[in-house]
Amino acid sequence: MAAPEERPAIRVALLGCGTVGGQVARLLTEQAEELAARAGAPVELAGIAVRRPDKHPELPPELLTADVEQLVTSDDVDVVVELVGGIEPVRGWLLAALKAGKSVVTANKALLAEHSADLFEAADAAGADLYFEAAVAGAIPLLRPLRESLAGDRITRVMGIVNGTTNYILSAMDSTGAGYAETLDEASRLGYAEADPTADVDGYDAASKAAILASLAFHTRVTASDVHREGIADVTAADLAAARMLGRTVKLLAICERVTDDDGVESVSARVHPVMIPRSHQLAGVGGAFNAVYVEADAAGELMFYGQGAGGAPTASAVLGDLVAVARNRVVAGRGPRESAHAALPVRPMGQTPTRYHVSLSVADRAGVLAQVAQAFADHGVSIAAVRQSDVGDRASLVVVTHQAPDAALQSTVDEIGRLDVVHEVVSVMRVEGEDQ
Amino acid sequence: MAAPEERPAIRVALLGCGTVGGQVARLLTEQAEELAARAGAPVELAGIAVRRPDKHPELPPELLTADVEQLVTSDDVDVVVELVGGIEPVRGWLLAALKAGKSVVTANKALLAEHSADLFEAADAAGADLYFEAAVAGAIPLLRPLRESLAGDRITRVMGIVNGTTNYILSAMDSTGAGYAETLDEASRLGYAEADPTADVDGYDAASKAAILASLAFHTRVTASDVHREGIADVTAADLAAARMLGRTVKLLAICERVTDDDGVESVSARVHPVMIPRSHQLAGVGGAFNAVYVEADAAGELMFYGQGAGGAPTASAVLGDLVAVARNRVVAGRGPRESAHAALPVRPMGQTPTRYHVSLSVADRAGVLAQVAQAFADHGVSIAAVRQSDVGDRASLVVVTHQAPDAALQSTVDEIGRLDVVHEVVSVMRVEGEDQ
Numbered sequence: 001m002a003a004p005e006e007r008p009a010i011r012v013a014l015l016g017c018g019t020v021g022g023q024v025a026r027l028l029t030e031q032a033e034e035l036a037a038r039a040g041a042p043v044e045l046a047g048i049a050v051r052r053p054d055k056h057p058e059l060p061p062e063l064l065t066a067d068v069e070q071l072v073t074s075d076d077v078d079v080v081v082e083l084v085g086g087i088e089p090v091r092g093w094l095l096a097a098l099k100a101g102k103s104v105v106t107a108n109k110a111l112l113a114e115h116s117a118d119l120f121e122a123a124d125a126a127g128a129d130l131y132f133e134a135a136v137a138g139a140i141p142l143l144r145p146l147r148e149s150l151a152g153d154r155i156t157r158v159m160g161i162v163n164g165t166t167n168y169i170l171s172a173m174d175s176t177g178a179g180y181a182e183t184l185d186e187a188s189r190l191g192y193a194e195a196d197p198t199a200d201v202d203g204y205d206a207a208s209k210a211a212i213l214a215s216l217a218f219h220t221r222v223t224a225s226d227v228h229r230e231g232i233a234d235v236t237a238a239d240l241a242a243a244r245m246l247g248r249t250v251k252l253l254a255i256c257e258r259v260t261d262d263d264g265v266e267s268v269s270a271r272v273h274p275v276m277i278p279r280s281h282q283l284a285g286v287g288g289a290f291n292a293v294y295v296e297a298d299a300a301g302e303l304m305f306y307g308q309g310a311g312g313a314p315t316a317s318a319v320l321g322d323l324v325a326v327a328r329n330r331v332v333a334g335r336g337p338r339e340s341a342h343a344a345l346p347v348r349p350m351g352q353t354p355t356r357y358h359v360s361l362s363v364a365d366r367a368g369v370l371a372q373v374a375q376a377f378a379d380h381g382v383s384i385a386a387v388r389q390s391d392v393g394d395r396a397s398l399v400v401v402t403h404q405a406p407d408a409a410l411q412s413t414v415d416e417i418g419r420l421d422v423v424h425e426v427v428s429v430m431r432v433e434g435e436d437q
Numbered sequence: 438m439a440a441p442e443e444r445p446a447i448r449v450a451l452l453g454c455g456t457v458g459g460q461v462a463r464l465l466t467e468q469a470e471e472l473a474a475r476a477g478a479p480v481e482l483a484g485i486a487v488r489r490p491d492k493h494p495e496l497p498p499e500l501l502t503a504d505v506e507q508l509v510t511s512d513d514v515d516v517v518v519e520l521v522g523g524i525e526p527v528r529g530w531l532l533a534a535l536k537a538g539k540s541v542v543t544a545n546k547a548l549l550a551e552h553s554a555d556l557f558e559a560a561d562a563a564g565a566d567l568y569f570e571a572a573v574a575g576a577i578p579l580l581r582p583l584r585e586s587l588a589g590d591r592i593t594r595v596m597g598i599v600n601g602t603t604n605y606i607l608s609a610m611d612s613t614g615a616g617y618a619e620t621l622d623e624a625s626r627l628g629y630a631e632a633d634p635t636a637d638v639d640g641y642d643a644a645s646k647a648a649i650l651a652s653l654a655f656h657t658r659v660t661a662s663d664v665h666r667e668g669i670a671d672v673t674a675a676d677l678a679a680a681r682m683l684g685r686t687v688k689l690l691a692i693c694e695r696v697t698d699d700d701g702v703e704s705v706s707a708r709v710h711p712v713m714i715p716r717s718h719q720l721a722g723v724g725g726a727f728n729a730v731y732v733e734a735d736a737a738g739e740l741m742f743y744g745q746g747a748g749g750a751p752t753a754s755a756v757l758g759d760l761v762a763v764a765r766n767r768v769v770a771g772r773g774p775r776e777s778a779h780a781a782l783p784v785r786p787m788g789q790t791p792t793r794y795h796v797s798l799s800v801a802d803r804a805g806v807l808a809q810v811a812q813a814f815a816d817h818g819v820s821i822a823a824v825r826q827s828d829v830g831d832r833a834s835l836v837v838v839t840h841q842a843p844d845a846a847l848q849s850t851v852d853e854i855g856r857l858d859v860v861h862e863v864v865s866v867m868r869v870e871g872e873d874q
Contacts, residue, residue, distance in 0.1 A: 027589065027736060037656070037779040038588045133586060139737035141578075141586030149570060149578030151475045152464065152757020219474070282743070285719075299464060299754035300576035300744065306719070307740035317736035320589020325774070334771025337762070342474040 004036045010327040011046035013071045013102075015093065016083035017056060020107060020134070021048075023316035024081060024323075025059065035320070039327035046078075047071045072097040079326050081319060082106040091115055098122035098130065103330065105322040107134035107315060113208035113224035116215065120339045129329055129336050131322035136209045137162055137291045139314030140307040141321070146216045146295070147337060153297040155217040158256040159433065160293030161286050162209040164309045165200035166232050166252040168192045170240075170274075171287045174249050179237045192289065202231035206254045206272040214256035214270040217295075219343035222256075222270050228350035230273035239274075242360040242428040246388075246399070248276045249284050250430065259348055267348040276358050277434040351408030356385070356435075358401050359414060360428040365396040369422045373398060376420065380413040381405065395424060401432060441473045447764040448483035450508045450539075452530065453520035454493060457544060457571070458485075460753035461518060461760075462496065472757070476764035483515075484508045509534040516763050518756060519543040528552055535559035535567070540767065542759040544571035544752055550645035550661035553652065557776045566766055566773050568759035573646045574599055574728040576751030577744040578758070583653045583732070584774060590734040592654040595693040596870065597730030598723050599646040601746045602637035603669050603689040605629045607677075607711075608724045611686050616674045629726065639668035640689065643709040647691035651707040654693055654732075656780035659707050665787035667710035676711075679797040679865040683825075683836070685713045686721050687867065696785055704785040713795050714871040788845030793822070793872075795838050796851060797865040802833040806859045810835060813857065817850040818842065832861060838869060 012028070014021055028035065028045055036042045045063055049071050050056055053064035065071055072080050072093050080097040084090050085108055094104050094111075099122055106112070112119070112135055123130040133143045137160070146155070161167050165187065172183045184201065187193040199205045207227040214222040232252050243250050253275045259267050277284050282304055286292040291309030296302055308314040329335050363369045370389065377384055383403040390397050402410060418426045449465070451458055465472065465482055473479045482500055486508050487493055490501035502508055509517050509530050517534040521527050522545055531541050531548075536559055543549070549556070549572055560567040570580045574597070583592070598604050602624065609620045621638065624630040636642045644664040651659040669689050680687050690712045697703050714721050719741055723729040728746030733739055745751040766772050800806045807826065814821055820840040827834050839847060855863045 023736065031589070031591065034591070035589060037777060038774075040775075139734075140740060141582035144581060144586050145578035148762055149581050149758040150754065151761035152468070152472060152759075153754040154468065154471070282722075285722075297576075297754060299460065299750040299757070301748075301751050303577060303742075303744035305740075305742060308738045311738075313736040314738050317587065317590040317734060320736070321586040322589075324588035325585055328774050329771070332771050334766070334769050337475075337765050338477075340474060 004040050005042060007041035007331065009042040009044045010039060010330050011044055011076055011078045012323065013046055013074070013077040013080045014048045014083070015068060015072070015080065016085070017048050017050050017059065018083065019312040020315045020319065021083040023312040024083065024319050027316055027320055035324060039324045040331040041327060043323065043327050046074065046076050068093055069096065072102065073100040077102055078330055079103045079105060079323065081323060082108060083319070085110070087111050087114060091118070094119060095122050098126050098128050101126045101128055103129035103326040105131045105319055105326060107132065107319060109135040109205070109208040109212060113211040116339070117221055124338060127335055129326045131326055131336065133322050134315045134318035136212050137293055137305070138307070138309040138311065139317045140291060140293070140305050140309065142293055142305050143216060145305070146213070150295070150297055150300060153299045155295060155297045156258050157296040158213045158217050158293060159253055161251055161283055161291050162254045162293065162309065163200055163206045163252060164289035164291060165193050165197060166206070167286065167290070168288050169201070170232060170235065170250055170252060173235070173237065174240050174244070177237055177241070180233060180235055201233055203229045203252065203272045206252060210254035210256055210270045210272050213254065214268055215341070217256055218258055218268045218345055219340050220268050220345040221341045222268060222347060226270060226347040228271035228273070232274055235274050236428070239428040239430055242358070242399070243276050243430070247279050249279055250274050250276055251283060253283070253433065255433070258345070259353065266345050268345045269348045269353040271350060271353065273431060275433045276430045281434040283434070351406060353407050354404040355407045355410060356402050356404050356432040357410045357414065358399070358428070358430045358432045359417070359426070361398045361400070361417065361423050362425040362427055363396050363398050364422045364424065365391055365394055369396070370398065372420055372422055373400070373417060376416045377402065377413055380409045380416070382409055382413050441477050442479060444478035444768065446479040446481045447476060447767050448481055448513055448515045449760065450483055450511070450514040450517045451485045451520070452505060452509070452517065453522070454485050454487050454496065455520065456749040457752045457756065458520040460749040461520065461756050464753055464757055472761060476761045477768040478764060480760065480764050483511065483513050505530050506533065509539065510537040514539055515767055516540045516542060516760065518760060519545055520756070522547070524548050524551060528555070531556060532559050535563050535565050538563045538565055540566035540763040542568045542756055542763060544569065544756060546572040546642070546645040546649060550648040553776070554658060561775060564772055566763045568763055568773065570759050571752045571755035573649050574730055574742070575744070575746040575748065576754045577728060577730070577742050577746065579730055579742050580653060582742070583650070587732070587734055587737060590736045592732060592734045593695045594733040595650045595654050595730060596690055598688055598720055598728055599691045599730065599746065600637055600643045600689060601726035601728060602630050602634060603643070604723065604727070605725050606638070607669060607672065607687055607689060610672070610674065610677050611681070614674055614678070617670060617672055638670055640666045640709045643689060643691045647693055647707045647709050650691065651693035651705055652778070655695055655705045655782055656777050657705050657782040658778045659705060659784060663707060663784040665708035665710070669711055672711050673865070676865040676867055679795070679836070680713050680867070684716050686716055687711050687713055688720060690720070690870065692870070696790065703782055705782045706785045706790040708787060708790065710868060712870045713867045718871040720871070788843060790844050791841040792844045792847060793839050793841050793869040794847045794851065795836070795865070795867045795869045796854070796863070798835045798837070798854065798860050799862040799864055800833050800835045801859045801861065802828055802831055806833070807835065809857055809859055810837070810854060813853045814839065814850050817846045819846055819850050
C-alpha cells in the first residue's frame with residue numbers, strides 16, 4: 001500500500017470557526033503529519049464556511065466562504081465538520097452533505113437530540129458516516145465506548161454530570177452557602193455562565209445530551225422531548241444545607257435507565273433534574289466545569305468516564321478523533337458502525353419512573369405529628385427508608401428519605417404533606433441517587 | 438440490505454473456556470439476538486478448543502475439540518477469540534489464524550507486550566483485524582479511546598492502577614497497618630491473590646499492560662522488557678505509615694510518559710513501581726480490585742477511566758465489544774484502524790527519566806545534620822521541594838521531598854545519604870506523583 005502522504009487527501013469542509021472551529025483549524029495544520037499517519041492519508045481543509053469571511057483575517061483567505069450550500073456538496077469535499085450549532089439551517093446543510101455522500105462530524109447536540117432519525121437515515125442511504133463524539137461530555141471519549149466497546153454487553157444505566165455551568169453553580173452554592181441567583185451572577189461575571197444561561201440552567205443542554213446517551217445505550221430513538229427536564233433555578237441554599245447535614249450534596253444529573261416492570265416489560269427512562277447524592281459518591285467529587293458519566297452494564301459492571309466537558313481545545317480533540325475515524329473509513333472505502341434503534345423500547349413517563357425522595361419538613365413539635373406524616377406516605381404506597389427528627393424551639397425538623405416508588409406517587413405524597421396542619425413548611429424536596437435502597 | 442438475521446453468520450472459534458471463556462460462551466448464546474442486531478449478522482460459535490473436551494459437560498459436545506491447529510485455520514471460522522493466555526503455543530496459533538485471514542480477538546497481555554510486531558504484521562498482510570481491549574484494565578473501554586477517540590490529539594501521559602491484586606494488598610496494608618507478607622497471605626486466603634502471585638506482586642502483569650498502553654499512546658513499539666519494573670514486595674508498613682503522616686497513600690502505578698529533553702528530543706518512558714500519591718488524588722480513592730487510568734493529552738486535557746479490571750463477566754464484556762467490532766468489519770468487508778508505530782520514539786532508560794522522591798530518614802538529633810543531608814542532595818544536582826523535621830527522643834525524623842531530577846541522580850543521593858554517620862536509618866524511599874512540582 002502507498003505511504004499515507006502519497007495517498008489522495010481527505011478533504012474537509014469546516015462549518016463555523018469560533019472557539020472550537022478555530023482549534024480544529026489550528027490542530028489540522030499543526031498536527032498534519034500526525035493526522036496523516038493515523039488516518040492513512042493526508043487530512044486537509046478544503047474550505048471554511050463563516051458568516052462574514054472579512055472578519056477572519058487569521059485564516060487563509062482562499063479557504064473562506066460564506067456559501068455553505070456550495071461548500072457542503074462540493075466535489076472537492078469528502079467530510080463536513082459542523083460546528084455552527086442550532087437546528088436550522090444546519091439540518092438542511094447536513095442532510096444535503098450526507099445525500100451528496102459526504103461523511104459528517106458534528107458537535108451539535110440540539111440537532112442530534114431532535115433530528116437524529118432523518119440524519120441517520122440519510123447517512124445509511126448514502127453509505128456515509130455520521131459521528132458526534134463532541135456533542136456529549138466534550139473531550140471525554142464516551143459515545144464511542146457506548147457504541148462500540150460495550151456493543152456486546154447490556155447497558156442498564158447511564159448517569160452523569162454533563163453540563164459544566166450548572167455543575168459550577170451547584171459546587172459554588174455548596175461551598176459558599178449562597179443562594180442560586182447570587183451564585184449565577186457570580187458565575188456570569190467569571191465567564192462560567194453565558195449571557196443568556198437558559199439552555200444550561202433550565203436543563204435543556206443536559207436534556208439533549210440525555211436523549212443522545214439514552215438512544216445509544218438502549219438502541220432506542222429517544223428525543224429531547226422524551227426527556228423529563230428540571231433545571232437548577234429552584235435549588236435553594238436550604239436544599240444544599242439539608243444535603244450537607246446528611247453528608248450529601250446536590251448535582252444536576254442526566255439519568256438514563258432501562259426499567260423493567262413487574263410483568264417483565266422493558267422501557268427506557270430519561271430525565272434531567274437536581275439530585276442529592278452522598279459525598280462519598282464518585283460524582284460528588286466532580287467539581288467546577290468537569291463532566292463525569294457513570295455507566296452500568298450487566299457484564300462490565302460499573303464504569304466511570306471523567307474529563308473536560310467543554311472548551312475549545314477539549315471539544316476539538318473529540319472532533320479530530322471522529323475526523324480521523326471518518327478519514328480512515330474513507331481510505332479503506334468502508335464506514336463505521338451504524339446507529340441502531342432496533343430495540344425500540346417505549347419511553348416511560350416520569351410519573352411512572354421509580355425514584356426516591358428526600359423530604360425535609362418543619363413541623364409542629366407535638367405528639368402525633370410523625371404518625372400523620374408517615375400515614376400520608378403509607379396512603380400513597382410509599383415506603384420510608386429513614387427518618388430523622390430534631391427539635392428546634394417549638395418546632396421540629398423532620399427529614400424523611402423514602403424507598404423507591406413511582407415518581408407521581410412521591411409527588412402526590414409531598415403535595416398532601418404540604419397541606420397538613422402540623423406541617424409548617426416543606427423546606428426541601430429532592431430526589432436521591434447513589435445509595436443502597 | 439438484508440436483515441441481520443438473514444446474512445451469513447460470523448463464525449467464531451473460542452480458544453480456552455475458563456472463567457472468561459465460559460462467560461463469553463454464555464453471552465454469545467444468551468445475547469444472540471442483540472449481538473446479531475449490533476454486528477449486522479448472526480455471531481455464532483463454530484468451535485471451542487479446550488485441552489480436555491471430556492472435562493466440559495456443560496458445553497455442547499459437537500463444538501468441543503482439542504485440535505487447536507485445525508480449528509484456527511478451518512474454513513468454517515471467521516474470527517478467533519483467544520483466552521488461553523501465555524506466549525507459546527498461543528503465538529503460533531494466532532499467527533496461523535491471521536495468515537489464514539481470520540480476525541483475532543485476544544485478552545493476552547503477555548503475548549501482546551512481547552510479540553505485537555509479528556502479530557500486527559501478520560494482521561496487516563492478511564487484511565485481518567487484531568483487537569485486544571480485554572488485555573488491559575478488563576472491562577474498562579480504554580484501548581479503543583486511545584486508538585480511536587484520541588487519534589487527533591497528542592497524548593502526553595498515561596498513568597494508572599492496572600493490577601487489582603496489588604491494589605487490593607496496598608489498600609489493605611493502608612487500612613490495617615499490617616506488613617506486606619501478612620497482607621499477601623490474607624489476600625491469597627480470600628482469593629484476591631493467586632497461588633503463585635509472582636506475576637502480580639512483582640509487577641510483570643502491570644509491566645505488560647504498560648508496554649501495550651505506551652505503544653498505543655505514543656505510536657511507538659514498546660515491549661515489556663523496555664518497561665522499568667519494581668513490584669510491591671519491598672513496600673513496608675513503615676512506607677505506608679510515612680505516607681499516611683503526609684496525607685498520602687501508596688499505589689502500584691503503571692506510568693507511560695512522553696519526555697522531551699532540553700534539546701527538544703522526544704522519548705518515551707514506561708515504568709511500573711510503587712508511588713506515593715496525595716489522598717486527594719482521584720487514583721487514591723480507587724480501592725480493592727478496581728482499575729483506573731488517567732490520560733493526559735494536549736487538547737483534551739485530563740481524562741480518567743474507571744471500572745473493573747478483572748473477572749469473568751467484565752473481561753467477557755470487553756471481548757464481546759471487540760467481537761462485535763470485528764464482526765461488523767467483516768459484514769462490510771472492511772477492517773478496523775490499524776496499529777501504528779510510525780512515531781518510533783526511543784525508549785528512555787529509567788535512570789534518565791525525571792522523577793521525584795520522598796525520603797524518610799531517622800537521623801541524629803544535633804546541629805548540622807540537616808546541612809549534611811541537604812549537601813548530599815545538592816552534590817547530585819537534586820533540588821529539595823519540602824523538608825519536615827520532628828524530634829523523637831534523642832533521634833529526629835527527617836522527611837525530604839525533592840523536585841524532579843533524573844532517577845539515577847536521586848538513587849545515588851539516597852545511597853550516599855544512607856552512608857552518612859548522622860543517618861541512623863533510611864526509613865522509607867518512595868517516588869512521588871500527582872503533586873505540583
